Amino acid sequence: MNNYMLTIQYDGGRYKGWQRLGSGENTIQGKIEQVLSELVGKQTEIIGSSRTDAGVHAFAQIANVKLDGKHSEMEIKKYLNRYLPQDISIKEVTLVHERFHARYNTKDKTYLYKIWNEDYTNPFMRKFSMHVEKKLNIDNMKIAGQYFIGEHDFTAFSNAKSKKKTMVREIYSLDINENNGFVEIRVRGNGFLYNMVRKMVGTLIEVGLGQIEAEAIPTILHSKERNQTGIMADSAGLYLERIDF
Amino acid sequence: MNNYMLTIQYDGGRYKGWQRLGSGENTIQGKIEQVLSELVGKQTEIIGSSRTDAGVHAFAQIANVKLDGKHSEMEIKKYLNRYLPQDISIKEVTLVHERFHARYNTKDKTYLYKIWNEDYTNPFMRKFSMHVEKKLNIDNMKIAGQYFIGEHDFTAFSNAKSKKKTMVREIYSLDINENNGFVEIRVRGNGFLYNMVRKMVGTLIEVGLGQIEAEAIPTILHSKERNQTGIMADSAGLYLERIDF
Numbered sequence: 341m342n343n344y345m346l347t348i349q350y351d352g353g354r355y356k357g358w359q360r361l362g363s364g365e366n367t368i369q370g371k372i373e374q375v376l377s378e379l380v381g382k383q384t385e386i387i388g389s390s391r392t393d394a395g396v397h398a399f400a401q402i403a404n405v406k407l408d409g410k411h412s413e414m415e416i417k418k419y420l421n422r423y424l425p426q427d428i429s430i431k432e433v434t435l436v437h438e439r440f441h442a443r444y445n446t447k448d449k450t451y452l453y454k455i456w457n458e459d460y461t462n463p464f465m466r467k468f469s470m471h472v473e474k475k476l477n478i479d480n481m482k483i484a485g486q487y488f489i490g491e492h493d494f495t496a497f498s499n500a501k502s503k504k505k506t507m508v509r510e511i512y513s514l515d516i517n518e519n520n521g522f523v524e525i526r527v528r529g530n531g532f533l534y535n536m537v538r539k540m541v542g543t544l545i546e547v548g549l550g551q552i553e554a555e556a557i558p559t560i561l562h563s564k565e566r567n568q569t570g571i572m573a574d575s576a577g578l579y580l581e582r583i584d585f
Numbered sequence: 586m587n588n589y590m591l592t593i594q595y596d597g598g599r600y601k602g603w604q605r606l607g608s609g610e611n612t613i614q615g616k617i618e619q620v621l622s623e624l625v626g627k628q629t630e631i632i633g634s635s636r637t638d639a640g641v642h643a644f645a646q647i648a649n650v651k652l653d654g655k656h657s658e659m660e661i662k663k664y665l666n667r668y669l670p671q672d673i674s675i676k677e678v679t680l681v682h683e684r685f686h687a688r689y690n691t692k693d694k695t696y697l698y699k700i701w702n703e704d705y706t707n708p709f710m711r712k713f714s715m716h717v718e719k720k721l722n723i724d725n726m727k728i729a730g731q732y733f734i735g736e737h738d739f740t741a742f743s744n745a746k747s748k749k750k751t752m753v754r755e756i757y758s759l760d761i762n763e764n765n766g767f768v769e770i771r772v773r774g775n776g777f778l779y780n781m782v783r784k785m786v787g788t789l790i791e792v793g794l795g796q797i798e799a800e801a802i803p804t805i806l807h808s809k810e811r812n813q814t815g816i817m818a819d820s821a822g823l824y825l826e827r828i829d830f
Contacts, residue, residue: 351708397709421705429705460666460674463596464642464713 341406344416345436346386348372348401351427353467353576357394358401368392368428372403375423379416380407389442389583390449393535395575397468399452400431402583404442440585448512448530450582453541453573455523462521469522470577476523476548478516484547485514485525487557488540495564497540498533507533507564516544523548526581538573546570586651589661590681591631593617593646596672598712598821603637603646613637613673617648620668624661625652634687634828635694638780640820642713644697645676647828649687685830693757693775695827698786698818700768707766714767715822721768721793723761729792730759730770732802733785740809742785743778752778752809761789768793771826783818791815 350368352358360369369388376384389402407416413433420430454469456462457476462469491510498507511529518524525541543560546552552570560568595613597603605614614633621629631650637643652661658678665675699714701707702721707714733756740752756774763769770786788805791797797815805813 349705349708417705426706426711427708429708431703431705458676460594460662460676461671463594463672463674466671468709 341438342409343404343406343436343438343440344413345432345434345440345442346372346403346405346420346430347432347434348398348403349429349431350398350401351468352392352395352397354427355394357396358388358390358392358398368401369403371424371428372420375420376405376407376416378423379411379419387442389446390580392580393538393575393578396578396580398580400582401580402442402446402585404436404440406438445585446531447584448528449532449580449584450526450528451532451537452579452581453525453527453537454577454579455525455541455545455573456521457518457523458521465522467576470545470574472523472545472549474549476545477550478518478523478548480550480554481523481525481544481548482516484544484552484554484557485516487554487561488514488527492561493564494533494536494561496560496566496568497536497543498566499535499539500566504533509533509536535572537578538575539569541573541577543570545573586683587654588649588651588681588683588685589658590677590679590685590687591617591648591650591665591675592677592679593643593648594674594676595643595646596713597637597640597642599672600639602639602641603633603635603643613646614648616669616673617665620665621650621652621661623668624656624664632687634691635825637825638783638820638823641823641825643825645827646825647687647691647830649681649685651683690830691776692829693773694777694825694829695771695773696777696782697824697826698770698772698782699822699824700770700786700790700818701766702763702768703766710767712821715790715819717768717790717794719794721790722795723763723768723793725795725799726768726770726789726793727761729789729797729799729802730761732799732806733759733772737806738809739778739781739806741805741811741813742781742788743811744780744784745811749778754778754781759785780817782823783820784814786818786822788815790818 386403386405417433456469456471495507514527631648634647662678701714701716736755759772
């Protein structure tokens, strides 16, 4: 069997997230497996690197799949792009080492969050960003963001659905940039709990609006209380940007 | 009466263009007039600078409207943005000279056309660009584009619906840039005939695909024959970018 790595881009707006659920549930993994199974003539499973939530987008989700060598990389890519819906696309198909595993080999992940921060809507990005009308205080958000860097127990910034052996994750970087009306938050870490990025961003937004003090972040982290954080930011603004192996 | 200038941004995807048609027709001018009429309590007409086609977008359409001085610029902007659909937004409302006329005072217009030129779809821009899978020869497109610059009779690049006194228009600049998988064509001129930008872009695309010689452009212009040009590019990729007065 050959092992192929897929680089996948999607608008997650109308999907229940990456992970295949019961039959009939609209998921990105499910869609791709369905088309791949048609190509190879038998039920085929793919392994995704990141289980993005319902509504979350990806610029470069990574998955791997084992297939017999009957089809070239280009044939697999073309077949998938022809039969997948327009909101999922396969950027690359690459033959990789047989032991490459998209989930186990993931070293770190980068998520990007886009906030549209003007007092009018952005017609082109309304499904791909969160609209915050009131001007955000970026300096305060940057101060707050720095408190997330390093190794912390992120229980407060997770959702009750997170049942992990450990709630400790390490954040390597968190950058906030203004870009033509957008505020973009890019966060890189060794892993993220369920809803963690959205709760971090929601809290940063409340800092930017003056509703939470930047200096309160360490206290919230230490509290491990989920009701201490700010809002959960919309899934529409969140993109899985990059995975490093 | 006060004269206000509106700067308007829209996703034209589900509209029959800018210009108000019969009642019940979905147009951008019609939508804005409807909300403004509700604000001031009587039938109100606005004058747009550019009659964008069905499906065409705008980053900065300009319109003017005369209203009594009962509402501030900020009140007008807020009311419009609250009641307009999400795909139309008002970036600015500015009090201008009483003689300012959005159509008559227009000096030149800039249109931007976005082509997504990769062999996979762009899920985020599929409604805001034209997808050309085969790699375009940008150098040849640039050579072809230069032939449009200057004053020409653009009959060949218009649609039969164009019934203007003169078919002569002047193109000041035409720039083609590659930008992260997109090919962007920006054209500035003193005016454009019906469908003219889309026929120019369609012809440039065919040059990029090797179906039309770059050097054929002057011949096509001189022919004044509408069947000599390339395809008409999709409305989804076209944006009214800027109007100068």
